[in-house]
Structure formats: structure tokens, C-alpha cells
Amino acid sequence: xxxxxxxxxxxxxxxxxxxxxxxxxxxxxxxxxxxxxxxxxxxxxxxxxxxxxxxxxxxxxxxxxxxxxxxxxxxxxxxxxxxxxxxxxxxxxxxxxxxxxxxxxxxxxxxx
Amino acid sequence: xxxxxxxxxxxxxxxxxxxxxxxxxxxxxxxxxxxxxxxxxxxxxxxxxxxxxxxxxxxxxxxxxxxxxxxxxxxxxxxxxxxxxxxxxxxxxxxxxxxxxxxxxxxxxxxxxx
Numbered sequence: 001x002x003x004x005x006x007x008x009x010x011x012x013x014x015x016x017x018x019x020x021x022x023x024x025x026x027x028x029x030x031x032x033x034x035x036x037x038x039x040x041x042x043x044x045x046x047x048x049x050x051x052x053x054x055x056x057x058x059x060x061x062x063x064x065x066x067x068x069x070x071x072x073x074x075x076x077x078x079x080x081x082x083x084x085x086x087x088x089x090x091x092x093x094x095x096x097x098x099x100x101x102x103x104x105x106x107x108x109x110x111x112x
Numbered sequence: 113x114x115x116x117x118x119x120x121x122x123x124x125x126x127x128x129x130x131x132x133x134x135x136x137x138x139x140x141x142x143x144x145x146x147x148x149x150x151x152x153x154x155x156x157x158x159x160x161x162x163x164x165x166x167x168x169x170x171x172x173x174x175x176x177x178x179x180x181x182x183x184x185x186x187x188x189x190x191x192x193x194x195x196x197x198x199x200x201x202x203x204x205x206x207x208x209x210x211x212x213x214x215x216x217x218x219x220x221x222x223x224x225x226x
Contacts, residue, residue, distance in 0.1 A: 004154075031213045033213065033214065033215075035217075040219075040220075040222070041219050041220065042116075042118075042203050042205075042217035042218050042219045042220045043155065043203070043217045044217070045214060045215070045216060045217075048213070048214050088154050088155075090154070091213075092213045093157075094157070094168065095168070096168070097213070098143075098160055098167070098168055098210075099145070099157035099160065099168065099170075100145075100147075100155070100157065100205075100213070100215055101157075102154025102155050102156075103154055104152065104153055104154055105153075105154055
């Protein structure tokens, strides 16, 4: 199946700093999704991207659909303590693209 | 709150026992998905329904696992003869229609098999 690679695995940043993370795939995706997960909770959808080159913002979050369609980027600007969590990229996968394949996640820790 | 709900949120059971989890999707969503998540990993697909029809099952879904969505609304996931390796977070998600890839997740059921 399609594999999504996220790096770095963990990031420690000072409050107020920007943080960027990326996700790469071994194959082309026609949709990229970014989720955030807090401990003990389910993932929450942050941004969905549907077109190569698309740049979409949601508050302090900005995500881009890579031109090659094999990567996507998420940026958080002016981080705050509640940005702490694990950020996952995901894309449709499998026969009929009905399931989502997820990366292993980027853990973000914001230091006050 | 009209989001996806799951019950129970936590379940501790002894090895060999059967457990059943329930998921109520967003009311107008006709697609419902089950995923499993272990520590340090992203969610892994188990199965999905369109209305009451179970259309796809992952190879992760062994014979001990069964899922139903009898009336096309809520769904149940049953694990028979639980094993310690079944310990995980079981997540349910829903989406509005075919071709829409945005899936909305519930809070999950944390299963611990002792």
C-alpha cells in the first residue's frame, strides 16, 4: 500500500515561533489531508487539499499540496501552547481510494 | 454536539473475552469507517460501510473481528476471544459521500487487554 513519510518525528519549539513539517509519499496522491490529534482523543481534520500547487490556510495554519503530488507541507505560524499535539498527514488509498493512509505523525511540543 | 460519537471511551478486558464497541456517525453521513491505532503510529484502516453495506475489509481484520451497520446509521465492532495484541485505540470516522475524502473522527475507544 501507499506509505506516507513524515519528518521530523518530534519538534520542540519556543512559543511564538513558526514550525514547518512535511509529508512525502512513494506514489501520487490526488488529495492531502492534515489532522491534529491530542492525547486520548481522535484526530481532528485541519486542512484538506485537492489540487497540485494549492495553498490553503486555516487561521495560523497553512498547508500546501506539492507540485509533484507526492508531497505536502504544513506550517504553523506564531505557535501557542495549545498547538501541542501530533500532526498527521493522510491521503486516499487502496482500491477505489476509499480508505485513508496515514503517516506516523509529527509530535510538536511548544515550550512557553 | 453533532460529531461522531463512540462508546465506551475506555474498555479493560481479560484475554479471551469478547468486546463490542459502538459508533454513531454524523447524522447525514452515509459512509462509516473503522480504524485501529497503536502507540507511535497513525490510524490503520480496518473496514468501511456505505449505508448498511460493508464494502471493504483490511487484511488486519482477522476472523475474530466483525463489524455491522444494520440500519445504515450506527455501527458496532466486535472482537471475539481478545488477545493482548488487540490492545489499541479503535477509531470510527464518517464521511458524507463517495469521492469526498474528508473523514471526521470520533474520540475513539481505548481497549486494554490484560
